[in-house]
Amino acid sequence: MAQEALPWAGQPESLAGKALPGREVVFTRDQLVRYAGASLDFNPIHWSDTAAEELGLPGVIAHGMLTMGAALRVVTDWIGDPSRVTSYSVRFLKPVVVDPVKGAEVRFGAEVREVRGTTATISLTAEADGARVLSQASVEVRLD
Amino acid sequence: MGRTYPPTAPYQVSQAKITEFAVAIGDGDNPAYQGPGAIAPPTFAAVLSAAAWNAIFTDPDLDLALSRTVHVDQRFEFIRPLRPGDDVRAQLTIDNVRARGSMALITFSVKLTTTDGEDVAVATSTLMHQEAK
Numbered sequence: 001m002a003q004e005a006l007p008w009a010g011q012p013e014s015l016a017g018k019a020l021p022g023r024e025v026v027f028t029r030d031q032l033v034r035y036a037g038a039s040l041d042f043n044p045i046h047w048s049d050t051a052a053e054e055l056g057l058p059g060v061i062a063h064g065m066l067t068m069g070a071a072l073r074v075v076t077d078w079i080g081d082p083s084r085v086t087s088y089s090v091r092f093l094k095p096v097v098v099d100p101v102k103g104a105e106v107r108f109g110a111e112v113r114e115v116r117g118t119t120a121t122i123s124l125t126a127e128a129d130g131a132r133v134l135s136q137a138s139v140e141v142r143l144d
Numbered sequence: 145m146g147r148t149y150p151p152t153a154p155y156q157v158s159q160a161k162i163t164e165f166a167v168a169i170g171d172g173d174n175p176a177y178q179g180p181g182a183i184a185p186p187t188f189a190a191v192l193s194a195a196a197w198n199a200i201f202t203d204p205d206l207d208l209a210l211s212r213t214v215h216v217d218q219r220f221e222f223i224r225p226l227r228p229g230d231d232v233r234a235q236l237t238i239d240n241v242r243a244r245g246s247m248a249l250i251t252f253s254v255k256l257t258t259t260d261g262e263d264v265a266v267a268t269s270t271l272m273h274q275e276a277k
Binding site: 080085 | 171183219
């Protein structure tokens with residue numbers, strides 16, 4: 001990849017508190033099937049309403065890992081090179097229920113929480129249906 | 145608790161699988177995931193971990209079923225990105241099990257290592273498992 005100007009332009013400390021551009025996606029049932037095949041996670045709660053309801057869920061839910069993977073794009077789009085990501089952790093606070101017709105709208109946001117040396121810690125947010133679906137979502141990236 | 149399973153057979157990362165995964169997470173156009181020097185998306189580590197998850201779901205001592213689990217939390221430590229051609233084994237260790245009535249919270253970590261012995265990533269997951277009614 002061509003070397004591009006880094007978004008922090010030599011002053012990483014000034015990044016603390018910076019909000020990164022957010023994004024909004026719509027998860028659809030066919031995307032869940034696609035993600036199941038791509039990730040090899042064939043848990044039926046991600047494609048069968050019957051299986052989901054047996055666990056007390058209102059219907060098919062998105063893979064937590066799909067939400068996690070899609071959320072990270074807020075960070076990788078900003079930082080350019082995804083290999084700068086050194087750790088990533090989330091709690092799945094609430095399942096993302098994917099309607100068979102309308103799908104599920106998920107809105108992602110991110111903010112630089114702290115810069116220490118050449119590592120930035122970024123907090124991620126994800127909301128679906130007016131509620132937060134991730135908590136304690138945190139990404140560490142190398143800035144050097 | 146503390147149980148470590150044998151590592152999975154080596155899985156060879158391919159450009160085709162990377163592309164399939166990048167498209168599935170909605171990032172199929174990202175130049176980092178294609179062409180010479182391509183890497184896998186960071187959460188691609190989950191593809192390799194999935195094979196190791198089979199160890200706990202086929203362990204007769206545990207009596208767990210994937211269909212009765214919900215993912216509670218997930219952490220990745222990335223040592224270096226995965227690339228096409230990497231031959232990777234995944235080894236699962238159960239870190240903690242907490243029972244809550246008919247539910248159990250199971251925390252385990254999966255270490256990804258190349259067949260050359262290079263550590264690539266560690267994926268730590270907590271699943272909530274519900275006993276069959």
